[in-house]
Amino acid sequence: MLALRLLYRDWRGGELRLLALAVVVAVAAVTGVAWLADRVAAGTEARAADLLAADRAVEYPQPIPDEWQQRAQAAGLNTALTATFPTVVLAGDQNRLVSAKAVDDGYPLRGELRIQPDIGAAENRAEGIPEPGTAWLESRLLGLLGLGVGDTLEIGAMTLEVAAVLSFEPDRGQGFGSLAPRLMFNHADLEATELLGPGSRVRHKLLLAGELATAIRFTDALAAEHGNAVEIESPGEQGRGAAEVIDQAKRFLGLAALLTVIVAGVAVLLTVRHYAERQITGVAVMRAMGATRRQVMGLFIGKLLWLGLFAGAAGAALGYALHVAMLALIAELLGTELPPAGWQPLLTGWLTAGAALLGFALPTLSRLRDAPPMRVLRQDLGSHLLRAGAPLLVAAAVIFGLMALQAGDLLVTLSVFGAVVSTLAVLTAVAAGVVYGARAWSRRSGQARLLWLTGFTRRPLTAVIQIVAVGVGLMSLFLLAVVRNDLLSAWQAEIPPDAPNQFLINIQSDEVDGVRQMLTDAGIETRFYPMVRARMTELNGAPVSAEDYDSPQARRLARREFNLSWTGTLQSDNDIVAGDWWGDADSPPPQLSVETEFAEEIGVDLGDRLTFGAGGRSVTAEVTSLREVRWESFNVNFFVLASPGTLDQLPRTWLTSFHLPVVDSHVLNDVIRSYPSVTPIDVTSVLRIVRTIIDQGSSVVELMALLTLAAGVLVLLAALQITGEERRFESALLRALGARGSRIRAMARLEFWLVGAIAGGLAGLAATGAGVVIAEVLFNLDYPFRPVTLVIGALVGLVTVWLAGALGARRYYRASPMRLLREG
Amino acid sequence: MPVETGLEAGTAAKSDKGSSSSVAPILEARGLAMRFDAPEGRISLFESLDLSIDAGDSLAILGTSGSGKSTLLGLLAGLDLPSAGTVVLDRHDLTKLDEDERAVLRSGRVGFVFQAFHLLPGLTALENVMLPAELVVDRHARQRARDALARVGLADRLAHYPAQLSGGEQQRVALARAFITQPGILFADEPTGNLDHRTGAQIIDLLFELNRDHGTTLVLVTHDQAVAERCHHVRYLRDGRLFEAAA
Ligand SMILES: Nc1ncnc2c1ncn2[C@@H]1O[C@H](COP(=O)(O)OP(=O)(O)O)[C@@H](O)[C@H]1O
């Protein structure tokens, strides 16, 4: 209780405000991220069961045989069929690419469908599915087509009436497929659309629900009978991709939060040092009066615990607000209601507060227990007490521990820790070079003339600390704000202006000439590529199974059908890096050319024999070359190319791509009207969506960077507090010597400008440097080193430090010289 | 003419005015030496001091600035350990105790008054006075502190912070703090050094009053001859030796 009372006094005396603020900022960063991650993850988990709309699902490239459904029902399982495919629907002169989904009675077996009777009307749970001859459309799609409930639209050869607005569908899923708006109709109408031709991209599914063991027995039996042709899905798998992304994002944000904790930790180290210095005499008095070292320690630990309790709660409150803000920023990406916030992050917040205080503050404060009682008689005793490096070592250890906890991986921890330490080291070295250089220079050129430099150069150490701390905060901000934009535009600059932005896929062989004619009439000359969708069934005669691969990507490739093509001429954006191209010979022997990264992923090399199967037929050929592909050309490219004739046994469709300067829906409309199964893909909107995802994601990270900057400003204020007495004295002395207040303030201002400009300049330099490295290493982009970032950085830093410094140091320069001198 | 006391103060006290007659001395120092390692080499402040004081007595130590009075006082109170010699306080040999054991010995038994007051700036007058009582866990600390402050005439200043009090008032709070645990012995290092003459005199009057009321032993460092005169015994510290008479 004494500790609490003393803490309250310290607080009232303004002694601990910065310390507490630093803890609040650190806790806010950590809890904000914890809450965000918690709720997004919990939201995903809660949906996992519904994500499949079933307990198990069987996907099959062809319509589900009736026999399967009968067997499942005989075994006591509930069943439902779905068929999903991209197609274009027409309404009047409007047309839109939609993701159509045909469902039959019983769907969804898990979760619920929600619909509105009309646009804007209240949403309620759907009883059943769309009646035959009707469709439910997302309201977005209704808007795009200019339709209302009761209107009609054409899908393939079928006309459907809009019966309701579809507002929620449990197994909507993620990925590009889900970017197109949904149209849902009755499975009984599927045949009549005439969209089920060979090579069409329909995903047929049999949904199963019931006793889990029965469902598993049934799917195992199907898998045994049909091998790789059927794909069994369980709820976990549906959520796995999302969970992985969330996990990575959580780790990244966690590390970003940790950066804030580290910078705030520096503020704690500085303020607590200042605070402890002022406590030495008091502790000596207590010790003289008979307080033991344990009592002294108990007192300070008590103070820290109370402080941690309050600051932790305040920080958690701020963190909560922060996560609400971040959720709002990514609302579009989440799209669903999230479960209410849990209380665990509050605990995390207190643990963080505890770690920050015990790790950064206690080592310094605990030195006080050795305050010599003799100090009550001789003021100079014990002044050296706090001059020890141990607290720094403890702080480094605590930081490392927190990182290990956050990253959960020693290698990642070591590299992040190494990166942080070396960035700090470089920043410190450069800052020290500049500050000490300026000091030496000002000494040499005469003190009097450069009087204005004294504040900066008389306290070189605190100047360096301020520069580094503010620099780290600004650097993370710049890296995210400036460099991200540059990276995006660098990426976009790589895309040639006339890169294809429209794709037409799903063109049947007998439609190629017609489509080509329509495009030529519109002035578009383009190339058509054959495309075969097939599964890789054997490698060198041995069956391929997903379980043979470790990486999730390779497993996916092994399981899915993918696209093959053939050609006699190599495109200019392809380079043979191993083996020989088959050339333009009229009928070369069957052989394959594989893209290098893909080959590596699935473990294929020159000379291997691959077997591909589709529609019950298969083809085997030898890999005779490996290719490198420049994907950024945006041309159509394939992982696996075959020599002409090799794939003749397999069903194929055609696709083409071209650049449409203005999205001229006229041509596309005509094509789609004449050939309803042809599917157009407009890449410009995909690019826009990718950009939205990056923008929203990074605005969350930007918030975190702002917090880091706030911590950096706290360090600045802490350093100001430490030098406060000195400033007060200097100012009093100068005033007594006849300097005017404006002159003294001008000196201080110059000091802040210098600190800010150097910190900001260094931060800008470091950020653009990091941008170059990131661009080269991670994205393989040519990213120009931007010296202008240095100038922008210097300006931002100057203003930030100027404002913070003017606020923080104001009181040191205000009082009259008399009062200042009396206060000593 | 200076007379070097070969005898210990307690024996000499018999010739001093108005000595009380306790059996064992409450404080006894033998062969005290204090040396410091300075940049110029080892400095010896004193080599062999002997001193003894009976319970209830008062002793004034005088000397010029820098003669080592404060250092001696610190050794007697167990704030520091001598380079050689022993200090026995209340039958405990301080030189055989470690810092914490000495602290425990001091708590509740030893009071201090300092030249620089040394009130804790964050605490009110009342809380400052309560502090020593709380260290020995006294349930009545608050009431006692109130009484003690009333005794020094500050009943209406309980909630004031040190910065809101004058020097004399601060020193009175310090006196109240020194006496709250009813210590057996009180050490005062130039308690009037930071005060003007009149205020100083008031503090000294109060000090002797409290001393008389509580029967506390008093060890007082001063360079005010008039203050010294009011003590049972007087010693002069000069050139590392203790003398009974001024130079
Ligand atoms: N810890 C110490 N280290 C070095 N010198 C000391 C120390 N303590 C005291 N001294 C020296 O001993 C001398 C006496 O100091 P002090 O006892 O404070 O004298 P007084 O109180 O009589 O003025 C001074 O010269 C002082 O510098």
Ligand SMILES: [Mg+2]
């Ligand atoms: Mg002294």
